Amino acid sequence: MACLAVPQVAQAQQYSFSSVKVVGNERIEPATILAYARIARNQAVSAADLNAAYQRISGSGLFETVSLTPQGRTLVIQVQEYPTISVINFEGNKRIKDEQLASIVQSKPNRVYKPSEVEADAQRLVQAYSQDGRMAARVTPKVIRRSNNRVDIAFEIKEGKITSVERISFTGNRSYSDRRLRQALATKQAGLFRTFVKNDTFNPDRVPLDQQKLVDFYQSRGFKDVQVTGVSSQMTRQRDAFFMTFNVIEGQKFHFNKVDTVSEIPELDSAKFAKLANISTGQTYSPQAIDLVVTRMEQQAIKDGAQFVRVEPRITEDQRTQSVNVTFALVRGPRVFVQRIDIEGNTSTLDRVVRREFRTVEGDPYNPREIKNAADRIRGTGYFKNVDVNTKQGSSPDQVVVGVNVEEQPTGSLGFGASYSATDGVGVNASLQENNFLGRGQYLGLSLGTTTDNNSSSLRFVEPRFLGRNVKFSFGAYYNTSSSASNTNYDTKRMSISPAFEFPVSERGRLEVRYKLGQDELKNVTTASSPILQSEEGKRVYSGPGYTYTFDTSIDQIDPRYNMKFTVSQDFWGLGGDITGGITSAKIQGERKIMNEEVTLRASLEGGAVHASGGTTILQRYSGSQIRGFESYGIGPRDTAAANQDALGGNFYWVGKVEAQFPIGLPEEYGVTGGVFFDVGSVWGLDNTAGAGTVDDSMHVRSAVGVSIFWDSAIGPLRLNFSKTVKKETYDKPQNFDLTLSTQF
Known part of the structure; x- marks a missing residue:
């Protein structure tokens, strides 16, 4: 008899539960846990099914421990819930306050403690310190168990020192020095006041901005194909x-050659639009010049009633001649309308302050360039740290929704300042400014100042968009008193109020019209003073x-190496009051950067005249303070026969100035540069010199030369002038040194 052994197939263990019991839960309902388990009663359940149920319950993130134990026909699900957070503390932080850190972390008191979330919070805090320039910051979360299944969380912080940018260098730059390129970046090298200056801290989020600024710098100077291939930190x-190195490929410098305008829209005459293309042959290539022409043409098309016109x-x-030919083509764009403009992120700034920067409203044809320009205008207000403007399709293919997401920043400031001059001595001042008053986009400024002999106060309010239009309304009030200042032997009190409206009259021209009411008082004149x-x-x-007309090329500057500004102003007296007449002044000034923009040259010419029937007083006449090298009232007509040798001021003045500013070899992170200047001019003319003894009110030319030290310090711009007179009268009062210091924090 033979026996045959047949192997048996192993079967996976099977379960069938008539009941499921949940234990250990306090806050979570059993039904919620059973929903995660998905174990049906009286049905076959394999070990793999139990493992899957375990994974689902554990993966819910609600429990610290989970176990599934079969007990006969009963499945016991044992859970231990994560504790509840009682308190969150921050320890070791000095630079960033608890309130700011609490807004960063996602863990909150009275919420369930999740280890993964606490670890992520620690990384968020490290990132916050990195953005503040402290790359060596370390954050360690500590969990302290308490009774009743509660925990306290403490974030132990080691802030570390500020991680500054020790050196910024460039490779591949041939046309501009490292010094000049560093001036174009938002990030700065660490200098003497690295503790107070935020721009010299390393911030990785700022690197893309610096790359774009470098590209913009080169392209605005004709380097059309410039590339910043990388940044090594x-x-x-x-x-x-950190040591930062920017890798630059400059490419060739281009200029404009041929500029044409064509129209692919029958009803639009290309000749009319060609007049708007004010780009001349030989002009240095600049993307901004092209953008300005495109904007002008598209705005002209809208004025002519043509819709959906795009200028390409x-x-x-031409690489051989390093020139660029541009053809501005008027084409018909897609028929797309702006369905709505959504504004988010503004908590204190009113929606209308953002919306007024758009030239487009709901229902208008969609113009991508105009939306981009609006985004630039919103950034230019200075009310927001970040501005993101994007578009998405609306309720239909021919509709778009413009989304504006802003992040507000502080717009108010409290300023304190100090000054010194040989005339007024040491002075202090305080000011309070709010550039976005009550979130309405208005400016409000208060200023108080005092010196040894002077006290002044002023109030200024500005509404930049009066009645929602491109008209600026301003109101100013001024009050000043002085007592026996240097070169004077009398007291004065002056006050005025002046409402004004300012509006554009051309692309670069603006006109301000105003009304001014004031009172000047001359008192306590000594008997030894001039008659x-x-x-x-x-x-x-x-x-x-009165009015002021200003023509300023910096409004839409194409070539940043050049700038020119012209101003003419007139005020008329006689609409009530004691004085009839007026005052006229004009000034033209220009600036040019040479030697690869290392040296800045400036020149200006200005003058003014006062005429009043019944005679002017010294408070309306010019003091000569416009000429460096002389004290206020240090030049001009003077009664030399009077015991006090009184300065009398003049009805007329003119001043010409030239100066140069240049590096003096110090590291640029110190912000110290040097300069030389030459001033020439005169103050002359009186209404009546009868009975005044010896008064010479002729136009005697004075001049002075000097050297300057400019310091862009952390506490504000500071300038020291050391002067020497070249030509003067014997009775003039020279001033060999002057310093001005202002600060804001």
């Missing part, structure tokens, strides 16, 4: 500083309209 061994700049290069001053003692009220 190396940390020192001490982890307290078609650019061709002219004695006759002018008393109060005089002036009232009347």
Whole structure:
């Protein structure tokens, strides 16, 4: 008899539960746990099914421990819930306050403690310190168990030192020095005041901005194909500083050659639009010049009633001549309308402050360039740290929704300042400014100042978009008193109010019209003073309209190496008050950067005239303070026969100035540069010199030369002038040194 052994097939263990019991839960309902388990009663369940149920319950993130134990026909699900957070503390932080750190972390008191979330919070805090320039910051979360299944969380913080940018260098730059390129970046090298200056801290989020600024710098100067191929950031061994290197491929410098305008829309005459293309042959290539022409043409099309017109700049290069030919083509764009404009992120700034920067409203044809320009205008307000403007399809293919997401920043400031001059001595001042008053986009400024002999206060309010239009309304009030200042032997009190409206009259021109009401009082004139001053003692009220026209090329500057500004102003007196007449002044000034923009040259010419029937007083006449090298009232007509040698001021003045500013060899992170200047001019003319003894009111030319030290310090711009007179009269009062210091924090 033979026996045959047949192997048996192993079967997976099977379960069938008539009941499921949940234990250990306190806050979570059993039904919720059973929903995660998905174990049906009286049905076959394999070990793999039990493991899957375990994974689902554990993966819910609600429990610290989970176990599934079969007990006969009963499945016991044992859970231990994560504890509840009782308190969150921050320890070791000094630079960033608890309130700011609490807004960063996602874990909150009275919520369920999740280890993964706490670890992520620690990384968020490290990132916050990195953005503040402290790359060596370390954050360690500690969990302290308490009774009743609660925990306290403490984030132990080691802030570390500021990780500054020790050095910024460039490779591949041939046309501009490292010094000049560093001026174009938002990031700065660490200098003497690295503790106070935020721009010299390393912030990786700022690197893309610096790359774009570098590209913009080169392209605005004709380097059309410039590339910034990378940025190398190396940390020192001490982890307290970075060395940054920007890799630049400059390419060739281009200029404009041929500029044409064509129209692919029958009803639009290309000749009319060609007049708007004010780009001349030989002009240095600049993307901004092209953008300005496109904007002008598209705005002209809208004025002509043509809708959905796009201007395409078609650019061709000639590498041989390093020139660019541009054809501005007027084409019909897609029929797309703006369905709505959504504004988010503004908590204190009103929606209308953002919306007024758009030239487009709901229902208008969609113009991508205009939306981009609106985004630039919103950024230019200075109210927001970040501005993101994007578009998405609306309720239909021919509709778009414009989304504006802003992040607000502080717009108010409290300023304190100090000044010194040989005339007024040491002075202090305080100011309060709010650039976005009550979130309405308005400016409000208060200023108080005092010196040894002077006290002044002023109030200024500005509404930049009066009645929602491109008209600026302003209101100013001024009050000043002085007592026996240097070169004077009398007291004064001056006050005025002036409402004004300002509006554009051309692309670069603006006109301000105003009304001014004021009172000047000359008092306590000594008997030893000039008879002219004695006759002018008393109060005089002036009232009347005025205007100022300004032409400024910086409004839409194409070539940043050049700038010119012209201003002419007139005020008329006689609309009430004691004085009839007026005052006229004009000034033209220009600036040019040479030697690869290392040296800045400036020149200006200005002058003014006062005329009033019944005579002017010294408070309306010019003091000569516009000429460096002389004290206020240090030049001009003077009564040399009077015991006080009184300065009388003049009805006329002119001043010409030239100066140069240049590096003096110090590291640029110190912000110190040097300069030289030459001033020439005169103050002259009186209404009446009879009975005043010896008064010479002729136009005697004065001049002075000097050197300057400019310091862009962390506490504000500071300038020291050391002057020497070249030509003066014997009775003039020179001033060999002057310093001005202002600060804001």
